[in-house]
Amino acid sequence: MTTLTIAFTLNGVPTSVAIDPADRLLDTLRYTLALTGTKEGCGEGECGACTVYLDGLPVNSCLVPTYQVRGRRVETVEALDPRALAPFERAGATQCGACTPGVVMTAMWVRAHRELLTTHTIRELMAGNLCRCTGYDGIVDSIQTVLGERV
Numbered sequence: 239m240t241t242l243t244i245a246f247t248l249n250g251v252p253t254s255v256a257i258d259p260a261d262r263l264l265d266t267l268r269y270t271l272a273l274t275g276t277k278e279g280c281g282e283g284e285c286g287a288c289t290v291y292l293d294g295l296p297v298n299s300c301l302v303p304t305y306q307v308r309g310r311r312v313e314t315v316e317a318l319d320p321r322a323l324a325p326f327e328r329a330g331a332t333q334c335g336a337c338t339p340g341v342v343m344t345a346m347w348v349r350a351h352r353e354l355l356t357t358h359t360i361r362e363l364m365a366g367n368l369c370r371c372t373g374y375d376g377i378v379d380s381i382q383t384v385l386g387e388r389v
């Protein structure tokens with residue numbers, strides 16, 4: 239197997255990792271770096287379960303070749319304040335939990351860019367995060383709570 243070593247910043251920490259050029263960021267995070275909070279749902283960019291931040295923007299890590307993060311900044315759900323999850327637990331917005339890390343990552347990004355809510359609804363901003371369990375009402379309620387809380 240051909241390997242190359244890349245360096246990037248992961249959750250604020252300078253990180254170096256040996257990868258195969260074909261590796262997906264999702265797999266590097268989960269299997270090489272043991273950050274299993276990021277989940278795989280569809281594996282093809284449809285569900286948002288694998289959402290991480292790349293240079294501060296939410297991306298589907300199943301679609302990002304790991305070599306493309308060389309020299310860049312990646313943040314995963316492990317970097318979030320655990321209190322960010324509390325509103326979701328209280329509102330029953332997580333059932334099987336497969337979507338939850340991605341939902342919370344997007345929700346916290348919306349919280350940090352709340353000016354977008356002047357032109358978009360929460361449901362529109364969360365459209366890239368699918369949930370097969372909850373029917374979305376609890377997720378939307380939780381995000382409204384997150385938007386009003388200091389987390």
Ligand code: FES
Nearest residue numbers: 279280281286300
């Ligand atoms: S697993 Fe990446 S978008 Fe579904």
Ligand code: FES
Nearest residue numbers: 333337369370371
């Ligand atoms: S809680 Fe199961 S997919 Fe969302």
